[in-house]
Amino acid sequence: MKALVWCSPYNVNVETVPDPKILNRRDAIVRITSTCICGSDLHLVDGFIPFMKPGDILGHEPMGIVEEVGPGVDTSKVKVGDRVVVPFPIACGECFFCKRQLYSCCDNTNPKAHLPEKTFGFSTAGIFGYSHLTGGYAGGQAEMIRVPFADVNCQVMPEDLTDHQLVMLCDIFPTGYMAVEQCGVQPDDTVAVWGCGPVGQFTIRSAQLLGAHQVIAIDDEKKVPERMQMARDVGAITIDMHDEDVFERLLDLTGGIGPDVCIDAVGMEAHGYRAMESLYDKVKTNLFMETERPHALRQAIECCRKGGTVSIPGVYGGMADKIPLGALMNKGLTIKSGQTHVHRYVPELLDHIRQGRIDPSFVVTHRLPLSEAPYAYKMFREKDDGCIKVVLDPMA
Ligand SMILES: NC(=O)c1ccc[n+]([C@@H]2O[C@H](COP(=O)([O-])OP(=O)(O)OC[C@H]3O[C@@H](n4cnc5c(N)ncnc54)[C@H](O)[C@@H]3O)[C@@H](O)[C@H]2O)c1
Ligand SMILES: [Zn+2]
Ligand SMILES: [Zn+2]
Numbered sequence: 001m002k003a004l005v006w007c008s009p010y011n012v013n014v015e016t017v018p019d020p021k022i023l024n025r026r027d028a029i030v031r032i033t034s035t036c037i038c039g040s041d042l043h044l045v046d047g048f049i050p051f052m053k054p055g056d057i058l059g060h061e062p063m064g065i066v067e068e069v070g071p072g073v074d075t076s077k078v079k080v081g082d083r084v085v086v087p088f089p090i091a092c093g094e095c096f097f098c099k100r101q102l103y104s105c106c107d108n109t110n111p112k113a114h115l116p117e118k119t120f121g122f123s124t125a126g127i128f129g130y131s132h133l134t135g136g137y138a139g140g141q142a143e144m145i146r147v148p149f150a151d152v153n154c155q156v157m158p159e160d161l162t163d164h165q166l167v168m169l170c171d172i173f174p175t176g177y178m179a180v181e182q183c184g185v186q187p188d189d190t191v192a193v194w195g196c197g198p199v200g201q202f203t204i205r206s207a208q209l210l211g212a213h214q215v216i217a218i219d220d221e222k223k224v225p226e227r228m229q230m231a232r233d234v235g236a237i238t239i240d241m242h243d244e245d246v247f248e249r250l251l252d253l254t255g256g257i258g259p260d261v262c263i264d265a266v267g268m269e270a271h272g273y274r275a276m277e278s279l280y281d282k283v284k285t286n287l288f289m290e291t292e293r294p295h296a297l298r299q300a301i302e303c304c305r306k307g308g309t310v311s312i313p314g315v316y317g318g319m320a321d322k323i324p325l326g327a328l329m330n331k332g333l334t335i336k337s338g339q340t341h342v343h344r345y346v347p348e349l350l351d352h353i354r355q356g357r358i359d360p361s362f363v364v365t366h367r368l369p370l371s372e373a374p375y376a377y378k379m380f381r382e383k384d385d386g387c388i389k390v391v392l393d394p395m396a
Contacts, residue, residue, distance in 0.1 A: 036168075039198065087153060104125050176201070178344075292316050
């Protein structure tokens with residue numbers, strides 16, 4: 001089959017690779033009909049996440065049709081011919097963490113647990129197409145994918161909605177939703193969102209679905225005007241990170257107290273605001289003395305109102321410097337974070353879609369054949385051609 005493989009930093013290619021096979025009794029093989037590129041993939045391509053090997057298949061946002069199931073799969077849950085969405089974290093459904101619906105913390109699905117144990121102290125769940133740190137699983141930017149524990153990880157979808165309405169359930173809709181939901185937003189709350197990428201867009205709309213009074217979105221008006229416009233289209237107030245003083249504007253918009261909830265939907269490759277700080281992070285990351293550029297996170301902590309909550313869906317992989325711990329502690333902030341527990345949210349979000357409260361296809365700006373994936377990565381990375389979310393079509 002054809003698949004998009006990681007070759008080296010900034011270099012991906014579509015190659016012919018062996019078809020996936022059933023390896024374990026509860027595996028399924030899914031033939032992919034739609035599969036997306038994510039901001040998380042950029043961290044891999046940009047060399048920010050370690051433990052990639054040439055030939056690794058990328059992609060963790062696939063949906064398609066079940067083509068084969070192993071003899072141990074519970075066919076009352078998923079069977080050949082079903083249309084399914086595959087959540088990006090791989091869960092066993094039965095461990096201590098899965099029982100508490102902390103699916104991205106599953107203890108049974110990372111065969112390379114020793115790597116995250118060294119890096120994070122404990123193992124994470126396996127993730128499709130997301131380096132050997134999360135198990136080295138083949139990803140979903142391919143014609144087919146092997147899904148372990150298929151009766152847990154294949155989420156059966158209705159036939160009367162389009163791929164573009166459903167495929168965002170693999171990751172970014174649940175990610176935006178969890179980023180807000182875990183903050184317990186109250187009806188008079190202001191939610192500020194750093195980053196108007198695909199995750200930011202779903203965070204903004206989730207804040208509205210969950211009843212926030214005011215949503216404010218921060219990004220770069222010159223670089224990504226279409227992303228800012230998409231936020232304004234649903235009534236968010238936007239702040240340009242370069243031409244405006246983000247802290248002052250947030251105070252103006254919140255009666256001088258700051259947002260109740262501040263969400264970092266940017267992650268480890270944030271662009272800097274202050275020249276000195278940017279230079280500091282640049283030098284330290286180039287010397288491998290720091291692994292991230294946490295500009296958005298720093299600002300979210302600084303801007304959050306006293307007693308408020310900072311939520312971090314943006315991905316971080318290692319060590320960050322100059323986090324304003326004094327502000328965090330003295331203002332009594334709560335921190336929420338995590339790789340998304342996607343499975344927990346799928347039924348609820350599918351219901352939002354069915355009831356017409358949101359149509360996730362709004363975020364799709366490009367649908368391209370899988371063969372054009374290297375070009376699509378470049379476009380998404382450079383934010384060219386108004387690119388917000390790319391869906392790849394392995395059947396085209
Ligand atoms: N927690 C999870 O489970 C999960 C799931 C999916 C994605 N993510 C992470 O969410 C983050 C966003 O993903 P995406 O697909 O939207 O990526 P993206 O790269 O398309 O979007 C990031 C946006 O942030 C903006 N930005 C950069 N620096 C900024 C700053 N200092 N202040 C405000 N905005 C800034 C960029 O202009 C861009 O529009 C990534 O880190 C990704 O890895 C996490
Ligand atoms: Zn993703
Ligand atoms: Zn588990």
